[in-house]
Amino acid sequence: MIGIHNITKTYAGNTVLNIEHLEIPKGDSFGLVGNNGAGKTTLFSALLDLIRPTTGYIENSGIKVSESEDWKAITSAFIDETFLIGYLTAEEYFYFIGELRGQNKADVDALLAGFEDFFHGEILGQKKYLRDLSKGNQKKAGIVAALIGNPEVIILDEPFANLDPTTQIRLKKIIKELAADPNVTVLVSSHDLMHVTEVCERIVVLDKGEVVKDLVTSEETLKELEEHFNK
């Protein structure tokens, strides 16, 4: 589904990303962990063609992301607050994304109904613009917006950060359900080893831009990760 080929990204002589080859098959649930500055967000931004890699290329469903934009129809993401439109209410934002992804209001409403628990009454029907919501609630809105329109590739950067414990648990359930769908590829990054091992079938550890571990999740994975980061 996603192929990363000889990707490097260099800023002023400083290489922040260097991945020779990484293949993420369709239906995978892929977790990315690493310390600050390991290159997680850089990699995700490159996947979305938001930054141009210094060398190499990325393919999404066989389409080179920097050459054609056809991958956008099947891909969605929530990286940070620059994916929110601050002056819209949550509903307006969902409908806007829906319209861009070919979903009418009823479609969006139907999808949102399934997230009532997740929203916990703090997103819909609020008399607030997104810019005035708390960080956690902004994140909830952004994550759900990324699920509109049946995307086949979903990229979430640090989805657990800033969320309260109840919401974290609900989010894990949502991601697991998505991962169970063989047509949906989920890419998640996190600082929380426990969350990632719980929701992802495969975990890649980045360190200074390079892949240092590529694990299929099992009983021992958490331990192995903890040991790695405890060095």
Add this chain to the structure above:
Amino acid sequence: MFKHFISLQWKSFWRSASASSGVWMKIFMGFWAVYFILMMMGGSFIAYKYINKELCLDPLEVVSRFLIYWWAFDLIFRYALQKMPIINITPLLILPFTKNKIVSFALGKTMLSFFNIIHAFFFVPFSVLLITEGNASLLNILLWNIGLIGLVYANNFLNILLNNKDSLIYGVGGVMAVLGGLHYFGYFDITQYTAPFFQGLYESQFLFVVPIVAAVGFYIIAFKSFVKDLYLDAGLATKSKTAKTENLEWLDRFGKTAVFLKNDIKLIKRNKRAKTTVLVSALFLFYGLLFFTGAVEAYEGPVWKIFAGIFVSGGFLMSFGQFVPSWDSSYYPLMMSQNIKYREYLSSKWWLMVIATFISTILASGYLYFGWEAYLAVIVGAVYNMGMNSHVVLWAGAYVKTPIDLTSNKKAFGDKQSFNIKTLMLSLPKLALPMILYAIGHYAYSPYAGYALVALAGIAGFAFRNMVFDKIERIYRTEKYKTIWAYKQKK
């Protein structure tokens, strides 16, 4: 302690992304500062000479009479433009500074503001003239100036107190407008009642104490209320308005473009910066008065009519359009990773400008008062704006990489992008080309030939629309990564 504050200020000025990235910006700001200073100084000489020689009146008396308007105008001007000193206080709150120190620094900083100093450039030369040529008494002029300084600083602190009290300032503005109107038409002259006070600052030797006391009083009140409000949920809180979900379904007839059009309309309605821009563009509607009434001699030439026409109908296009796509800068990565065709995005912005130009043209029908030829210039200008300038503006926008903070009015006037060489070059066809075309038609044949040529150029622009859009699309695409990067640089 103050040493720390000052070094923080110094760093925040020089290290802000926009300052360090743009020598041009500094030159540009410097240019405006010098311009204003020269205007003020020149104004003081001209005012003195004019009143003295032409009107044969006492300059001091005349100026004193109108100082009430000066005072009100200064307050309104400050309210609109002067920044509040609260920014960046939050990280200091928990450090071992006393709140009094923080506040006195913040207030002290405002005292050095350009808004206070600029007045000196008028009053100092004016006072020198009064003493050397008008034989005014040195001591009294000094007292008069001290009184005025008191008034300037009273305004300075009053402005801080008035912050975010829109209704009050509109009240002051409204009252002054009404009084000015009554004065102009000779019904009621407020200056009769206020002039003795301002004149008194000169004549009496103690009246200057009043403005000083007022300034000190406002300082103390501002200080106290500031200290009291130095909490995250009080004075430092960001205010949020209650939001209302809007559908704007009537726009759906525009098809795919409507998705963005709806968003743009919400953007304009809900963001301070965008609202200000629309307001400014509405002011352009009145710009034509300078030309069609013959108020300014330099604008008498026939070619200037088309210049006016372009500005009157194209205010929105010029002021809003020049910042496309920066209006979407805060969520540009979203736009770039969504399933959006650049063409639809561009054409929605294009439609917005065309619709606004159309509305401006209708609103400008008031120019029919000056004869239908004046209005014809506006209509021809509108055709040129829709056909040519709308494309040129979008094209220039592709090179604009200044992020816009939608929620604040900071930098609403004069941005470093206005000094971008590429956008400067592209502004030539916006104004110069239609004027040249008109001149050719006008002098070779007749005024109508001139209008026809300009209108034809506009229509030709429509014909090339697809080609131009292709070109713009390509630029947008190649500039995409740079733009995303630049928009991430806040401040």
